[in-house]
Amino acid sequence: MKVYIETYGCALNKGDSYIMMTLLKESGHEIVENYSQADAIILNTCAVRLETEERMKQRIKELRKIGKKLVIAGCLVSSEPALVMNLAPESSLVGAQSVDKIVEAVESPTRRIFLEDSKELITPRVFEGKISIIPIADGCAGDCNFCITKLARKKLRSYPPRSIVNAVKEAITNGAVEIELTAQDTAAYGLDINYSLPELIKDVLEIEGNYMIRIGMMTPELAMKEIDDIIEIMKDRRVYKFLHLPVQSGDDRVLKLMNRKYTVDEYKQLIKEIRNKIPLVNITTDIIIGHPGEDEEAFNNTLGLIKELKFERIHLAMYSIRPNTKSALMPQVPDPVKKERMRIANKVYEDVAYSVHSEYIGSNSLVITTEYGKKGSIIGRTINYIPVIVKDYNKLGDWINVKITEASFFDLRGQLIQ
Structure with missing residues (x-):
């Protein structure tokens, strides 16, 4: 099957999605980047805040309308299972501590509900980017x-x-x-x-x-x-x-x-x-x-x-x-x-x-490039993990010397030192 996974929430939730990808790939399924390509959709939910919960409820309604097999996973499922069941009575549910059951949930022709703790803790063997x-x-x-x-x-x-x-x-x-x-x-x-x-x-x-x-x-x-x-x-x-x-x-x-x-x-x-x-x-x-x-x-x-x-x-x-x-x-x-x-x-x-x-403006900093940014820029990280946006470099995974030219409350901007 072709499976699309949509993830919300913290790094741990993202890690759970990579575990799901690992198990699905090892079972012969293909992970796709768009739900239009998919046979099954997995929504990995977050419940940490009220507005997040409202967003999850809205997203469940939207994905149900597509008419494809829907598996709802993650923290909203574990913390408020009755709510999720009412929103999507035909969907399979996989709790936040039950990710080892994702293959069964995807492959089952009928609705399945998995809320018990996983028997085995599985580490992800797939990742994206650097x-x-x-x-x-x-x-x-x-x-x-x-x-x-x-x-x-x-x-x-x-x-x-x-x-x-x-x-x-x-x-x-x-x-x-x-x-x-x-x-x-x-x-x-x-x-x-x-x-x-x-x-x-x-x-x-x-x-x-x-x-x-x-x-x-x-x-x-x-x-x-x-x-x-x-x-x-x-x-x-x-x-x-x-x-x-x-x-x-x-x-x-x-x-x-x-x-x-x-x-x-x-x-x-x-x-x-x-x-x-x-x-x-x-x-x-x-x-x-x-x-x-x-x-x-x-x-x-x-x-x-x-x-x-x-x-x-x-x-x-x-x-x-x-x-x-x-x-x-x-x-x-x-x-x-x-x-x-x-x-x-x-x-x-x-x-x-x-x-x-x-205080960093005017200084030189060694950064490691880890992500692509907007408009052709690249994002690097200083040794103390402050993001630096660099426009004149495009290779990931390199340590580069950068002169810090601008700052915002969120990040730094820099130019490559040749």
């Missing part, structure tokens, strides 16, 4: 009150180190230059198999080759427990000086309501220690604006943290109620207040990030 996304764990060890993904991926399951290393070897052999080790929380890796993230990365770094490792998102409380080993690993030239550490709020009372397991001061100390030992490090974070319990003082504390820690990148999100979560039962911040705070926070973030990036 970037390979490799899941290292599924589920997390936390229990945040706002999170619906915890309901979709209930159980922490770490992939065996050997299967991850083999997947990385294969990706590098096939030309990947960036390896994204991804999970809901990479710092939770190995808690269930008596292993750790630093041990895993050491195993991966034994592989020879011209590649860079990007460590995926990690919760601050678990990162704190092994930060010395993480810092030591980041000193390797093949590891991006980049850490994604979501703080979520700059206010201790709100963090407690979120059921986050650290204080603002503990988070600040963590960032200070990392920056002292890895001066180039790029700290990226996530912040939720308007979580229940966020008053003006709490909001201003969050703005103060953004200004103080000068994050290179922030994923800002306005809080939205997610079903069956504890935060949904709390007194809510009114929508107009959330929207205005979001506007203010975005402006503060853009000013801070532009200020940080402006």
Whole structure:
């Protein structure tokens, strides 16, 4: 069969789609780039936010109208199966932790529903371009009150180190230059198999080759427990000086309501220690604006943290109620207040990030080219994972010297140094 896969959500969801591609190809099916070419369509869904859920519901309705076999997979299926069944009663369903069943779902002439945990954890053996996304764990060890993904991926399951290393070897052999080790929380890796993230990365770094490792998102409380080993690993030239550490709020009372397991001061100390030992490090974070319990003082504390820690990148999100979560039962911040705070926070973030990036103007930087950009440009990454747009170069997978000429809050622009 010819199968089209449409993916929404985080890097872990993308990794799941590559696992599906791997299993389908090994079973003799062909992956196509357009649903018009396909015999079957897979929609790999996300449910992290209300507007994302609405987009998924709309997309399910649109794809049903095409009249082809439809398989709905991913986090919306696991977190709200009844909703998906009502929207598409004839479609097969594959839960976020059931991707090993994708071939059965595609091949079955009748509707099938797979919501149980996979018996086997499978690493992807296909990737696109120069970037390979490799899941290292599924589920997390936390229990945040706002999170619906915890309901979709209930159980922490770490992939065996050997299967991850083999997947990385294969990706590098096939030309990947960036390896994204991804999970809901990479710092939770190995808690269930008596292993750790630093041990895993050491195993991966034994592989020879011209590649860079990007460590995926990690919760601050678990990162704190092994930060010395993480810092030591980041000193390797093949590891991006980049850490994604979501703080979520700059206010201790709100963090407690979120059921986050650290204080603002503990988070600040963590960032200070990392920056002292890895001066180039790029700290990226996530912040939720308007979580229940966020008053003006709490909001201003969050703005103060953004200004103080000068994050290179922030994923800002306005809080939205997610079903069956504890935060949904709390007194809510009114929508107009959330929207205005979001506007203010975005402006503060853009000013801070532009200020940080402006310091690069006039400097020379070594970047590795990983993606094609718009209008014939190419996107490279600095050693600390800041994107650089280069117009006068068109080859992927190369280290090139670039003079930084412009900056925005989001990226840098540069010219090739011959």
